[in-house]
Amino acid sequence: SQQGEEDPQALSIQEGENATMNCSYKTSINNLQWYRQNSGRGLVHLILIRSNEREKHSGRLRVTLDTSKKSSSLLITASRAADTASYFCATGGGSNYKLTFGKGTLLTVNP
């Protein structure tokens, strides 16, 4: 079963606006990751946040993690047309090897 569930399923914004995507999960985690997938391509790792971290930044990306609510959010600031992609959260890993991915949020940034 899917561990992470992204919300919304789809998001359409104008270039320059901020985009926020959310992820909820069900069981305790060691860390949570966000990946991006351009249409018809593989996934690219964006950022990993550990369970003892509350917020992490990487360039225009800001990720928050609330373990009490079992949720995470990904904020992309000053979005660009090139940010158009699907975004997935993933949990798991460690000695269990496996990551479980959500179904993704499709972000469309209109020029």
Next chain:
Amino acid sequence: DVKVTQSSRYLVKRTGEKVFLECVQDMDHENMFWYRQDPGLGLRLIYFSYDVKMKEKGDIPEGYSVSREKKERFSLILESASTNQTSMYLCASRDPQGAGDIQYFGAGTRLSVL
């Protein structure tokens, strides 16, 4: 940079054919994975290999087998392709000692079984 290369971007096969999907990584990663991705179902793990000649079933192994004879190469085999195996197949690798849980993906193979 880690590079994961899948041998084909697009593949069209007939029902009943034996199909090989190849994946090569150049970073000496111990772990390798095969996923399939379908609309509305997200990514589902088919098989993973934690080292050479070692494999473990994922969530949907039925109809598939895998081979890992060398560390850099992980092959997914469809013994007798069926139309319900039409999908996007993604290979990934991971270094458990290095970046830990981060997985590095290939560009994907879109397989159509007619």
